Amino acid sequence: MNVVVCVKQIPDPADPGQMDPETRTLKRDVKLILDESDSYGVEMGLQLVDAAGEGEVVLVSMVPNSEVGGLRTALAMGAGSAVLVSDEALAGSDALSTAKVLAAAIRRCEPDLVLTATESSDGYTGTVPVQIAELLDLPSVTFAKSIEVSGDTATVQRQTEDGYDVIECSLPCVVSVTAGVVEPRYPSFKGIMAAKNKPVDELDLAALGIDPATVGWTGARQEIVATAEAPAGEAGEIIHDEGDAHERILAFLDDLKIL
Amino acid sequence: MGISKIWIYGESTGGVVSTATLELLAKARTIGDTVEVVVHGDASAVAAELGEHGASTVLSVGELGDGLPGPRVASAMATAIDAGNGPDVLLFATSYDGRDVAGRLSAKIDAPVITNVVDLTVDGDRLLGVESIFGGSLDISTGFTGDGTAIFLVRPKSFAAESAGGAAAAVDSLEGGDLGNTGGSTVKDRFAEESTGPKLDEAAIVVSGGRGLGSAEHYELIETLAGLLKGAAGASRAVVDAGWVPYSYQVGQTGKVVKPAVYLACGISGATQHLVGMKGSANIIAINKDEEAPIFGVADLGIVGDLHKVVPKLIEALQARA
Numbered sequence: 214m215n216v217v218v219c220v221k222q223i224p225d226p227a228d229p230g231q232m233d234p235e236t237r238t239l240k241r242d243v244k245l246i247l248d249e250s251d252s253y254g255v256e257m258g259l260q261l262v263d264a265a266g267e268g269e270v271v272l273v274s275m276v277p278n279s280e281v282g283g284l285r286t287a288l289a290m291g292a293g294s295a296v297l298v299s300d301e302a303l304a305g306s307d308a309l310s311t312a313k314v315l316a317a318a319i320r321r322c323e324p325d326l327v328l329t330a331t332e333s334s335d336g337y338t339g340t341v342p343v344q345i346a347e348l349l350d351l352p353s354v355t356f357a358k359s360i361e362v363s364g365d366t367a368t369v370q371r372q373t374e375d376g377y378d379v380i381e382c383s384l385p386c387v388v389s390v391t392a393g394v395v396e397p398r399y400p401s402f403k404g405i406m407a408a409k410n411k412p413v414d415e416l417d418l419a420a421l422g423i424d425p426a427t428v429g430w431t432g433a434r435q436e437i438v439a440t441a442e443a444p445a446g447e448a449g450e451i452i453h454d455e456g457d458a459h460e461r462i463l464a465f466l467d468d469l470k471i472l
Numbered sequence: 473m474g475i476s477k478i479w480i481y482g483e484s485t486g487g488v489v490s491t492a493t494l495e496l497l498a499k500a501r502t503i504g505d506t507v508e509v510v511v512h513g514d515a516s517a518v519a520a521e522l523g524e525h526g527a528s529t530v531l532s533v534g535e536l537g538d539g540l541p542g543p544r545v546a547s548a549m550a551t552a553i554d555a556g557n558g559p560d561v562l563l564f565a566t567s568y569d570g571r572d573v574a575g576r577l578s579a580k581i582d583a584p585v586i587t588n589v590v591d592l593t594v595d596g597d598r599l600l601g602v603e604s605i606f607g608g609s610l611d612i613s614t615g616f617t618g619d620g621t622a623i624f625l626v627r628p629k630s631f632a633a634e635s636a637g638g639a640a641a642a643v644d645s646l647e648g649g650d651l652g653n654t655g656g657s658t659v660k661d662r663f664a665e666e667s668t669g670p671k672l673d674e675a676a677i678v679v680s681g682g683r684g685l686g687s688a689e690h691y692e693l694i695e696t697l698a699g700l701l702k703g704a705a706g707a708s709r710a711v712v713d714a715g716w717v718p719y720s721y722q723v724g725q726t727g728k729v730v731k732p733a734v735y736l737a738c739g740i741s742g743a744t745q746h747l748v749g750m751k752g753s754a755n756i757i758a759i760n761k762d763e764e765a766p767i768f769g770v771a772d773l774g775i776v777g778d779l780h781k782v783v784p785k786l787i788e789a790l791q792a793r794a
């Protein structure tokens with residue numbers, strides 16, 4: 214079974230982002246890491262390939278600048294190879310353009326199953342998984358808690374407001390994986406060494422037959438027209454616990470007459 | 473000429489319209505000349521409530537059977553839009569199904585979506601979506617540059633649902649096309665998890681736990697405290713990603729927006745991701761060991777201390793009162 218896992222390389226969330234005042238988008242000139250949200254899909258894909266006893270996990274990703282740091286992390290976890298669409302023209306791409314590029318790259322892989330996160334940790338639009346499915350004319354299941362594959366059918370537990378639905382979906386299909394539902398493996402030393410030699414197929418937009426004018430800044434059909442500092446709230450009272458902080462909390466709640 | 477026609481994707485369970493749908497109606501009726509709601513299932517069961525909240529017409533795509541809403545609803549909307557019968561603006565709530573429909577529709581009609589909207593403002597003939605970024609410290613307003621249907625995904629709790637005293641909406645149908653492969657997902661079973669107490673996004677008091685809990689078994693402290701306060705238990709993303717509690721507990725950018733009367737954050741540092749989901753709470757209490765934690769920047773009462781000492785004492789005191 215061949216599983217494509219879409220992964221995004223993002224600036225380290227522990228290192229807060231900055232907005233470029235000229236382009237009004239997030240600055241991207243920092244080192245990129247694997248979006249932690251994607252590690253669950255990678256783990257899920259590896260488990261499904263293991264269960265099937267054949268096939269491999271192929272990563273699909275896009276960047277403007279050939280960055281592979283985050284891909285190496287997922288390759289070290291056990292993914293077999295990666296397809297990286299890298300083209301300067303991709304900078305500033307919106308979600309739909311992103312989905313078009315990823316869909317074109319995924320089509321070349323002819324996967325049985327496409328896994329994604331529910332949303333990225335830096336853009337969090339959450340629309341790319343279904344946009345990819347629609348562009349590839351595939352069924353989809355979002356917010357998966359678990360996936361089992363049998364023959365040409367995936368059985369997926371889908372998160373709902375008050376529980377979960379069991380969804381059957383014909384393969385190939387696109388499934389977005391909810392964070393926290395599997396424990397992503399840590400790359401072993403052997404895995405890290407092996408990852409250095411795993412194939413990363415780097416493609417530009419021309420190789421995918423995509424007109425650069427339809428993606429990135431030039432292809433974006435939305436614009437930020439204003440930015441405003443949100444009004445800061447009043448500073449609250451900060452106390453150090455001397456063993457009686459719980460009483461202070463109770464008094465606070467009592468004042469609100471909420472208990 | 474302004475904005476003439478707005479469509480809202482209407483969600484309901486058992487004939488009861490979702491609060492997020494009513495919130496969108498409350499805003500839409502102040503912006504558009506005509507507001508129509510696109511639903512699946514029994515339109516006549518929701519026509520009165522939707523009309524009361526400002527919808528003139530309910531457009532039904534019919535029964536889904538065991539299919540998922542995404543492909544069916546998007547197909548019907550796209551068919552109308554392609555035929556020139558679509559709206560100027562289409563609003564979706566950021567829900568599981570709302571994102572599915574909006575994403576599918578976006579790809580079908582080749583129109584981008586403005587997401588994570590917390591407010592809508594009129595700018596001449598177009599609508600702008602306001603998004604709150606960097607933990608709510610910066611508001612950005614985004615608009616579409618081209619013609620065509622303007623699609624917005626709006627976060628729940630951005631507007632207050634309020635009756636407009638309108639008459640029941642008219643019911644009409646909206647036909648879609650053949651779904652082809654995209655209709656290949658079917659619902660086989662549904663499971664509701666047992667829950668006691670109020671829902672996370674409706675509770676007057678929310679008690680949330682973060683990484684400071686240290687391990688999964690300590691989450692019980694949060695549930696006990698929430699139970700005693702007759703509130704709901706929530707969690708930060710770190711706790712959900714670690715698998716300690718399900719995704720449905722998550723408060724934040726990824727997760728639920730809550731605006732309770734009291735939000736009690738235990739062992740949560742206050743990453744921007746989390747602040748976006750709770751900073752609208754009327755009163756915020758935070759317990760954290762790190763004096764420098766950003767959560768104290770939004771707290772009305774901040775306790776610099778160990779939650780493992782403070783929370784058990786709080787639980788004990790509340791139990792003594794009961």
